[in-house]
Amino acid sequence: MSERRFDLDDLLTLMAVLRDPEQGCPWDVKQDWDSIVPHTLEEAYEVADAIERRAYDELPGELGDLLFQVVYYSQFAAEEGRFDFHEVVHVLTAKMLHRHPHVFPDGTLASRREDASAAEVETQQVHSRWESLKAEEAATASVLDDVPRNLPALSRAAKLSKRAARVGFDWPDSRGVIAKLREELAEVEEALAEGDHDHAREEVGDLLFAAVNLARTLDADPERCLRGTNGKFERRFRRLEAALQEEGVTPAEAGLERMERHWQAAKRHDNHNDIPPTHE
16 A cells, blocks of 8 residues: 655645744744745746756656745745635636636636637637736836846846836847947946946946847847856866866966966867757
8 A cells, every 4th residue: 555645735734833833843933934035036946947957857846845935935924814825826826717718718717618629719818818918017107016126137137128128118129139239338348448447337237238138039038048158157167177187287377378278178079069058
């Protein structure tokens, strides 16, 4: 007879016990809303990392860790009499039903459309709902209002620019963004030539924002692009270090010219072996 598999109720019970002031875990008992946030962000990135590495065998554990964060916040709220996990599920399900009338015409799970041949009608419903959502956004104080402030800077820049583009504040194509990149780079050079490093730093921010917009026009996630470059840099630099170690010198002793020679060799090694982009 196989061991009973745990379910969601077991997880909620586990959390309640962990948070019990008398019988729970001291570490879990002392946690609060703010102390858990860094763990939530870390777990989300670990899910993204596992997906990008196609480490599907790791995903159940990583997704479980992320789910545990939701259970944590729900427990805090239940203890304070605000809401519980079941309310989170209710609000999410109701919102998704509301946003998918082309699938659930009456806004209930029981009303899901079964006519698989009505693709044209479904497309019209999706478009109609999208226009309705845009109208709702226009009624708010700003289309930027609900872009979280604590997102990583690249991700937040991408969301801000995407929201602005949604209402027409955008370049007509990638060429306009490339021109903007050149403009911002020229302004960085001008600030440096004037010895104004504060202004140069500000212009570097503008340059990065323009680069994020270029990624958006290419339908690319800037965070993922940069993670790929980080992985590529790390792989090549480690190869450079290994080559120098074989020569009996450290990077600090080698000098820039020698390191550049090994860097170019590492690049040729990547190209020769056709190493795909990484997202480490």
